[in-house]
Each structure stands twice: as structure tokens, then as C-alpha cells.
Amino acid sequence: MDVLRAIKLLKEEGYKYTDKRKHMLQLFADEKRYLSAREVQEFLKTNFPGLSFDTIYRNLSIFVDLGILEETELDGEKKFRYTCPSGKHHHHLICLKCGKTKEIDACPMEKVTTDLSEFQITGHKFEIYGYCSQCTA
Secondary structure: OOHHHHHHHHHHOOOOOOHHHHHHHHHHHHHOOOEEHHHHHHHHOOOOOOOOHHHHHHHHHHHHHOOOEEEEEEOOEEEEEEOOOOOOOOEEEEEOOOOOEEEEOOOHHHHOOOOOOOOOOOOOOOEEEEOOHHHHO
């Protein structure tokens, strides 16, 4: 996902194009890591000093619902990043210090041997947390 595709998708789904949304989307394009709503607010406060946390969180939720961003929870806080462009099923390694991510092509669901026939599986999530080589150096 990139800023132009995200803006196009917002418009197609009936959402207005605003400078705030463009700045938010550009931040995720520039950072390429998981960001908290507070980090987004901190970044935007220079250009939009009165922007509320609720507005930021509402927009992040819209972006997730539309598949522009994906979310995870780190240290009890939701964090967001652009949805991976590969489009193929994968999982992530996530650095706990800088938020950098790396795709993992393996899927642990392939190894599940428990009988799941009584459930209709709609999705799953697998993440490995640690520290990247830059943060441990």
C-alpha cells in the first residue's frame, strides 16, 4: 500500500480526502514500522495543533477497516503500519525497540494437529517479538 492507493481507496469508499489523512498516510509510508496513535499525534501536532486523539484513533480505525493499515498490540498498546503489499499469507518478526518488521513466510497453522472441525476459522495471527540487529548493536 502507498499513499496514492490509500487515498484512492478512501475516496472509492466514500471518505473525504483531507490534509490530515494525507499526512497520516505519508507518516506510515515514511516510517515503515508499527506506530502508536500517540506517535501519530506527536508527528501531526506541528501542522495540526488542535487535532484530538479521538480523531486520530477514529481515522486509524477507518484505515484498518479498509485494509490500508494492519494493527497489532505491543506492550498493551495498539500499533499500526501499512498493510504488507505482498498480498500473500505471511507473519512477522517485530522489533520491540524500534518497531521494524520482517516477513516470515512460514505459517504455524500448517502444523496444527488438533481437530478444528467444530470451529469455522476466520483468521489467525502469529508474531515473533525480539530485537533487530541494529537495536542490539
